[in-house]
Amino acid sequence: MRRISLLLPLLLLSCRGTSQPSREGERDWVRTVEAEVVRPSTIERRVRLVGTVRGENEALVFPDMGGRLLKLNVREGQYVRRGQVVALIDRSAPGFDVKPLTVIAPASGYVQLLVRDVGTTVGRDKPLMRIVSKRRLKVSVAVPEAYASKIRRGTEMYAEGIPVRVSSVSPVLDPKSRTLPVEGVVSGPFIPGQSVLVELVVERRDSVKVLPASALVGGVRKGVFVYGGGKVRYVPVKLGLTTAERVEILDGIDFGDTVVVFGASTLKDGQRVKITLRESSEPSSRP
Incomplete structure (x- = not known):
């Protein structure tokens, strides 16, 4: 029993000795965050x-008179030259034999058919095809x-x-x-x-202060954390043009400031941090 009572204080001292460096390590731990140097940049919506x-040059092809489509002399995607006969229109009526009407290409280019079925009734207000350059x-x-x-x-x-x-x-x-x-x-x-x-x-x-949207913290009143001397300080900012990914900063920071852009949401004013600098991203293309 006496041996146990002598060992117990030694065990307590041993535990106390091993826990002390852990608490000191916690005090010495400094968080690493990503930051950008504010430089003139472009933002667009x-x-x-x-x-x-x-x-760029397209021509719709109309018959000069109405009738039934008798024949298509061209196929989809075919190249035609100006003045080429591209279709025949039947204008005959019961008891009358009328020579088919020829339809002429008004320009050179490739054919896009708008009417494909022979026998279709066509008129001067209905294009047969489009000719595209x-x-x-x-x-x-x-x-x-x-x-x-x-x-x-x-x-x-x-x-x-x-x-x-x-x-x-x-x-x-x-x-x-x-x-x-x-x-x-x-x-x-x-x-x-x-x-x-x-x-x-x-x-x-162009040539404005732009940050990733992830740099912003706060609710209605937005702000950012500016890095300097191993610490960050909270700075309220005024926003300009805003997209899903990037924001324009009108007031609150200056060109040359180093701003936390990733990991800012859990920081506190005056907190010690280490930073990893990254290059500014390209202008946003999102609405």
Whole structure:
């Protein structure tokens, strides 16, 4: 019994000795976060739409008079030359034998058939086909009314990621769809009639202070943590243009400041941290 009583204080001292470094280690532990140096950057807001690729020079082919489609002299995708006979129209009536009417291609290009069935009744108001030139292509897109005032010639857009400049803007909205017809000349592996994803730049700011949205902390009143001297300090900020991924900072920080961009949500004002610097990301493409 006496031996046990002598060993017990030694065990307690041993436990106390091993726990002390752990508590000191906890006090010495410093969290590592990711940060960016604020530099002049670009932020833009894009709206995603579906556009259609067309030939810059297109011609609809109409018969000069109504009748029944007697024969198509061309097939889908065939190249035709201006002046070539592309179809015959039967204008005969009971008791009258009338020579078939020839339909002439008004331009050179590739055929897109709009009427395919022989015997179909056609008229001067119904095109038989479209003739498309592939030398220069354009992408057409209908811009919602809400963004119409932001679009002008030269506005940037992207067709399947390929940069395009708006070359033509309708002066009026389409009264039925309440959209603004817009076109841009496009180059790339496209074919007339193809549907393409279009991203239209509706707002853009250059040489401004931009941070990832993950840098923001707080509720209604947003702020960021600025790093300096091994510690972070909380700074309220005023926001400008905002996208899903990036935010423009109007006030609160300066160019050259080092701001925590990942891991900020659990920091406290004055907390000691270590930082890993990362390069600023590209302008946002999300709405």
